[in-house]
Amino acid sequence: MQDVLVIGAGIFGLTLARKLRRARRDVLIAEARAAGAGASATPLGVLAPHAPDNWNPKKEAQFRALVSLPAYLAALEEETGHRIAYRRRGRLVPLTTANQHAAWARRVADARENWRGEAGLSLLERADPDWIAPEAAPFGAALCGLSATVDARAYVAALAASVGDALHTGLTLDRLEPGAAVFATGERIVARLIVLATGAAAFAHLPPAAEGDPAGRGEKGQAAVLRVGRAVADRPLIYHDGTYVVPRGAGQVAVGATSERHFEVDDAVDGLLEERLDRARAICPALAEGAVVERWASVRPRSADRGLTVGTHPSLAGVAVATGGFKTGLAMAHTLDPETLT
Numbered sequence: 001m002q003d004v005l006v007i008g009a010g011i012f013g014l015t016l017a018r019k020l021r022r023a024r025r026d027v028l029i030a031e032a033r034a035a036g037a038g039a040s041a042t043p044l045g046v047l048a049p050h051a052p053d054n055w056n057p058k059k060e061a062q063f064r065a066l067v068s069l070p071a072y073l074a075a076l077e078e079e080t081g082h083r084i085a086y087r088r089r090g091r092l093v094p095l096t097t098a099n100q101h102a103a104w105a106r107r108v109a110d111a112r113e114n115w116r117g118e119a120g121l122s123l124l125e126r127a128d129p130d131w132i133a134p135e136a137a138p139f140g141a142a143l144c145g146l147s148a149t150v151d152a153r154a155y156v157a158a159l160a161a162s163v164g165d166a167l168h169t170g171l172t173l174d175r176l177e178p179g180a181a182v183f184a185t186g187e188r189i190v191a192r193l194i195v196l197a198t199g200a201a202a203f204a205h206l207p208p209a210a211e212g213d214p215a216g217r218g219e220k221g222q223a224a225v226l227r228v229g230r231a232v233a234d235r236p237l238i239y240h241d242g243t244y245v246v247p248r249g250a251g252q253v254a255v256g257a258t259s260e261r262h263f264e265v266d267d268a269v270d271g272l273l274e275e276r277l278d279r280a281r282a283i284c285p286a287l288a289e290g291a292v293v294e295r296w297a298s299v300r301p302r303s304a305d306r307g308l309t310v311g312t313h314p315s316l317a318g319v320a321v322a323t324g325g326f327k328t329g330l331a332m333a334h335t336l337d338p339e340t341l342t
């Protein structure tokens with residue numbers, strides 16, 4: 001009998017598998033396609049904190065996660081030799097109204113108190129016109145120093161290297177039976193603990209959160225990568241009204257992301273992405289000449305409360321679930337505690 005079977009090799013499944021192996025559990029990871037075939041391969045890789053006002057336990061947990069992540073990633077890089085490109089580059093929010101300016105000005109003191117000297121929040125009267133078009137930021141910009149980026153694909157690749165031959169691809173979960181998982185190939189794996197880490201697909205195995213409300217659902221997102229032909233690696237990322245402009249290495253910038261509740265094809269891109277690109281170009285002049293080198297789409301696991309869904313299955317003995325994270329899975333995954341799965 002297998003000790004632990006983790007199903008799904010996204011950031012959640014791989015993180016848990018690595019932690020369980022380090023706790024000397026015998027782990028097998030079953031993945032339908034390849035490591036990072038799902039939402040975890042986002043080209044954005046944004047690690048953004050919640051706003052520092054109205055502090056609450058959820059914001060505190062995310063703050064702690066963001067602060068502890070660099071050391072965790074450094075250890076993973078050291079172990080595997082993969083470069084994950086963590087960078088605390090800050091996030092610029094263009095301010096388009098006097099009210100917005102006033103709201104962000106009030107948050108400066110909240111950031112001082114709640115971010116405890118880890119990073120600051122400041123207001124710029126005028127953002128660099130080469131990076132943010134003046135007409136897109138008539139009231140300047142807020143600069144959030146706690147925001148960072150990571151190469152999500154490198155992060156997944158490092159985790160996959162860390163778990164080594166525990167990862168088995170080409171295994172698509174068909175159904176769960178008491179104490180066992182049955183795959184589309186007909187293979188049946190009996191395990192003491194089965195962890196469902198199949199991203200948005202995991203919600204189908206969970207009972208409703210409340211009457212009529214599913215435990216969670218998939219929310220599709222589309223993003224693109226542009227080659228801009230100039231050095232942008234030192235720039236802060238930009239966030240405005242759902243649109244991210246995220247500098248990467250090698251003169252590339254990622255742009256995203258759309259949010260679709262209703263969709264037919266998980267990984268198809270369409271006109272919504274082109275609209276998002278137009279919005280990004282209107283904010284960031286550096287994108288004007290940029291050529292799109294990748295268009296990408298996937299489905300975010302969005303639990304009913306937008307948080308993490310991690311723990312024992314409410315009705316299936318020996319089964320645990322690890323998904324959720326919605327738009328912040330990359331910032332939170334390393335905080336998963338395998339103890340909560342049993």
Ligand SMILES: Cc1cc2nc3c(=O)[nH]c(=O)nc-3n(C[C@H](O)[C@H](O)[C@H](O)COP(=O)(O)OP(=O)(O)OC[C@H]3O[C@@H](n4cnc5c(N)ncnc54)[C@H](O)[C@@H]3O)c2cc1C
Pocket residue numbers: 007008009010011012013030031032033034035036037038039040041042043044045046047171172173174197198199200201219220221222223256257258297298299300301322323324325326327328329330331
């Ligand atoms: C457009 C977009 C942009 C995003 N940007 C960011 C961002 O900037 N920062 C951030 O923190 N988060 C971001 N996210 C969210 C983030 O990607 C998720 O929170 C996180 O990746 C979820 O990880 P996961 O391991 O739960 O799921 P996934 O990465 O989706 O992994 C699930 C895995 O399970 C496998 N699987 C599914 N079904 C089966 C089955 N039946 N049998 C076997 N295997 C199966 C899949 O192939 C996949 O490999 C973004 C998401 C999208 C879509």
